[in-house]
Amino acid sequence: MSKWEVMRNTGCYQVWRQTRPLRPGEPMHSGVREMRGCFHTEAEAQAYADQLNREEEETDGE
Numbered sequence: 001m002s003k004w005e006v007m008r009n010t011g012c013y014q015v016w017r018q019t020r021p022l023r024p025g026e027p028m029h030s031g032v033r034e035m036r037g038c039f040h041t042e043a044e045a046q047a048y049a050d051q052l053n054r055e056e057e058e059t060d061g062e
Helices: 042-060
Strands: 004-011 012-018 033-039
Touching: 004 042, 012 042, 033 042
Parallel strands: none
Antiparallel strands: 004 012, 012 033
């Protein structure tokens, strides 16, 4: 799967990643995104995304 990233949503920041490749001509939509959390600041969201990415890298290395 792809890396966790931060996006601004209405009133908060969320952490998301793409769960599968898009089909030809398919636009990005919520059906191919996994979302986590609702953070007040971008820094909080980025710290959480970094943590999730580190955990995944550790799991992939085992």
